[in-house]
Amino acid sequence: MRRALILLPPFLWLLLLVAAPVAILAGIALSEPAPGVPPFLPPVSLEAGWQGSFANLLTLAEDWYYAAAFLRSLVVAFLSAAICLLLAYPMALGIASAREGWRVPLLALVLLPFWTGFLPRLGAWIGLLRDGGWVNGVLMGLGLTEAPVPLLYSDAALYLGMVHAYLPFAVLPLTATLLRRDLSVEEAAADLGATPWVVFRTVTLPLSLPGAAAAFLLVFIPAAGEFVIPELLGPPEALLVGRALWGEFFQNRDWPLAAALAVALLALLILPIRLFQRLEDDGGSRRAASPPSRSSGQSLDMVP
Amino acid sequence: MRRGFLFACLLLPALLLARMLVPVASAQPVLNVYNWTDYIDPAVVERFQQQTGIRVRYDVYDSLETLEGKLSAGRSGYDLIVPTSEPSFARLVRAGALRPLDKDRIPNWRNLDPRLMERVAAVDPGNRYGAIYLWGTVGLGIRLDRVRALWPEAPMDGLDLLLKPENAARLARCGLAVMDSATDVLPSVLAWLGKGPDSTEAADLRAAEQALLAIRPHLRAIPGSGALVDMLATGEICVALTYSGDVIQAAARAREAGRGVEIGYVAPKSGAHLWFDMLAIPADAPNPDAAHAFIDFLLQPEIMAAITSHVRYPNAVPASRPLVAPAVREDPSVHPPEEALSRAFVPGTLNPAAERARTRLWNRFRAGR
Numbered sequence: 001m002r003r004a005l006i007l008l009p010p011f012l013w014l015l016l017l018v019a020a021p022v023a024i025l026a027g028i029a030l031s032e033p034a035p036g037v038p039p040f041l042p043p044v045s046l047e048a049g050w051q052g053s054f055a056n057l058l059t060l061a062e063d064w065y066y067a068a069a070f071l072r073s074l075v076v077a078f079l080s081a082a083i084c085l086l087l088a089y090p091m092a093l094g095i096a097s098a099r100e101g102w103r104v105p106l107l108a109l110v111l112l113p114f115w116t117g118f119l120p121r122l123g124a125w126i127g128l129l130r131d132g133g134w135v136n137g138v139l140m141g142l143g144l145t146e147a148p149v150p151l152l153y154s155d156a157a158l159y160l161g162m163v164h165a166y167l168p169f170a171v172l173p174l175t176a177t178l179l180r181r182d183l184s185v186e187e188a189a190a191d192l193g194a195t196p197w198v199v200f201r202t203v204t205l206p207l208s209l210p211g212a213a214a215a216f217l218l219v220f221i222p223a224a225g226e227f228v229i230p231e232l233l234g235p236p237e238a239l240l241v242g243r244a245l246w247g248e249f250f251q252n253r254d255w256p257l258a259a260a261l262a263v264a265l266l267a268l269l270i271l272p273i274r275l276f277q278r279l280e281d282d283g284g285s286r287r288a289a290s291p292p293s294r295s296s297g298q299s300l301d302m303v304p
Numbered sequence: 305m306r307r308g309f310l311f312a313c314l315l316l317p318a319l320l321l322a323r324m325l326v327p328v329a330s331a332q333p334v335l336n337v338y339n340w341t342d343y344i345d346p347a348v349v350e351r352f353q354q355q356t357g358i359r360v361r362y363d364v365y366d367s368l369e370t371l372e373g374k375l376s377a378g379r380s381g382y383d384l385i386v387p388t389s390e391p392s393f394a395r396l397v398r399a400g401a402l403r404p405l406d407k408d409r410i411p412n413w414r415n416l417d418p419r420l421m422e423r424v425a426a427v428d429p430g431n432r433y434g435a436i437y438l439w440g441t442v443g444l445g446i447r448l449d450r451v452r453a454l455w456p457e458a459p460m461d462g463l464d465l466l467l468k469p470e471n472a473a474r475l476a477r478c479g480l481a482v483m484d485s486a487t488d489v490l491p492s493v494l495a496w497l498g499k500g501p502d503s504t505e506a507a508d509l510r511a512a513e514q515a516l517l518a519i520r521p522h523l524r525a526i527p528g529s530g531a532l533v534d535m536l537a538t539g540e541i542c543v544a545l546t547y548s549g550d551v552i553q554a555a556a557r558a559r560e561a562g563r564g565v566e567i568g569y570v571a572p573k574s575g576a577h578l579w580f581d582m583l584a585i586p587a588d589a590p591n592p593d594a595a596h597a598f599i600d601f602l603l604q605p606e607i608m609a610a611i612t613s614h615v616r617y618p619n620a621v622p623a624s625r626p627l628v629a630p631a632v633r634e635d636p637s638v639h640p641p642e643e644a645l646s647r648a649f650v651p652g653t654l655n656p657a658a659e660r661a662r663t664r665l666w667n668r669f670r671a672g673r
Contacts, residue, residue, distance in 0.1 A: 035399040036400065037377075037399060131540055132539075239671050252660050253395075255376075
């Protein structure tokens with residue numbers, strides 16, 4: 001009884017703010033566009049009964065235009081997540097290995113950019129990278145280049161913006177995992193003659209894999225649907241899912257197709273989440289088998 | 305303590321929800337205006353508030369897509385919107401999203417130029433749903449000093465400057481841009497090619513796509529119209545296809561900055577795309593009375609003159625012309641000459657399939673493929 005009472009609020013929360021919106025979205029995805037407010041016919045109505053169609057989902061499957069957008073989004077998300085992971089790992093290891101008094105200030109530094117809004121941070125990049133911007137000003141001032149180097153609206157600027165925006169999401173779960181790791185295992189390896197590199201490769205790294213997977217996914221998932229960063233910093237030729245969805249919604253006013261795209265993206269992202277959960281379960285059972293770790297008392301539990 | 309927290313967690317959303325559902329009674333009437341960015345003289349709004357006691361809540365957009373997106377959801381909460389006659393105003397009329405205007409409550413309606421109103425009647429028979437606020441054309445913004453320096457005999461009298469690939473290649477170094485709007489760029493490109501601006505013929509659209517793709521490698525950016533004004537004013541680009549008033553605003557800003565950036569506007573001689581921005585009231589406007597009062601207020605000659613002087617777009621109230629600031633009044637790029645107007649075209653309405661074809665074309669052009 002008490003258990004049910006405790007579970008009720010989160011259950012209601014999920015029902016109201018996750019399940020219901022997805023159901024509404026799926027309903028719109030199955031409807032037909034029509035001029036009006038809102039601009040579609042509901043898939044089920046009292047008078048007409050079922051009047052929806054699966055045409056939108058078929059369009060997504062048949063038209064290469066959308067598949068290409070999905071593919072490009074996945075590549076951008078994958079590369080962004082990989083770069084974030086590569087940068088975040090040494091940062092997290094440094095924070096986790098730092099003296100106790102240093103950890104909180106170091107983590108605070110990772111989080112500090114969040115104190116500024118997302119858009120002002122992107123605006124700052126635009127100011128730095130544009131033709132008359134600071135970077136080109138310095139380059140031209142030093143005589144390294146005659147004309148401004150086109151930096152903005154390029155793939156490089158796109159990844160710069162993505163990594164800058166999402167890096168903290170990778171650092172936090174990695175730090176939490178690395179803090180929780182059992183130092184005595186590493187000591188044992190060192191006692192048995194392993195060099196620091198061998199210890200890292202055979203002990204630290206495998207133990208931190210669940211954290212690395214969490215870090216990767218926490219960047220990958222929002223990056224796959226990202227709209228603002230590619231629009232403001234990326235090259236105009238990069239048609240990503242976010243932009244394709246925007247186009248259907250705003251330019252073609254085809255809400256049903258836009259909803260179908262959103263549902264497809266959601267379905268596509270559930271796959272890596274399931275994979276991650278399996279990995280977590282494996283890691284969890286392995287962790288449970290090992291003796292209680294020394295540092296668990298002060299771990300920062302931030303893995304979702 | 306913990307129970308108090310839980311209680312607060314549940315109570316707070318409940319209170320917020322109640323606050324949203326129950327309209328708060330307030331003594332002072334409020335008018336919610338949704339207009340384009342930089343599209344009014346702020347002093348005019350101030351004067352309206354003082355004269356009527358109606359508080360104006362003013363909100364802005366920088367593309368028709370945003371406006372239509374919000375209105376199609378319904379219950380936007382706006383009392384007055386300013387959609388462009390084609391395509392948004394026409395579509396909103398057809399979708400039943402607008403409220404017929406009560407002209408008895410707009411005595412200043414008689415100030416409107418009947419010839420201009422006639423041009424909008426094609427999409428709004430009898431002018432039931434909208435009055436012209438401001439209008440303009442689509443053409444080239446040119447940074448004259450840079451283009452002259454780069455190429456003294458450049459043909460600066462029409463779209464050839466941007467749309468001929470050899471010209472674009474020659475000017476690419478100083479920055480070329482096309483505003484990001486399929487609806488407001490394709491008609492001009494089709495007209496330049498000698499095709500009908502409303503054409504749905506596959507061959508015509510293919511020709512337009514090829515023309516755009518041919519200059520695509522030379523374009524520095526395809527920005528929204530709001531961002532384009534900045535790029536033009538700061539001198540980041542030197543030729544841009546965009547709205548007339550935006551160029552004229554950029555020119556004024558460049559003059560104020562005083563860094564030698566000199567910008568001019570050219571309407572295409574092949575026939576300019578003419579557009580009208582309409583004052584309209586959403587069907588579900590919470591305060592249509594205030595919206596009618598505001599429309600009537602705006603259509604006074606001295607008010608319209610102040611707006612045109614400030615934003616540098618012409619209006620549809622001829623009696624305002626003598627009251628407009630001389631620099632704006634005499635500027636031929638603000639008020640196109642009569643013969644240019646007679647050659648200008650107003651694009652028609654497209655069906656959804658044709659729209660989608662154009663959006664696709666546009667996205668391929670953006671992608672450069």
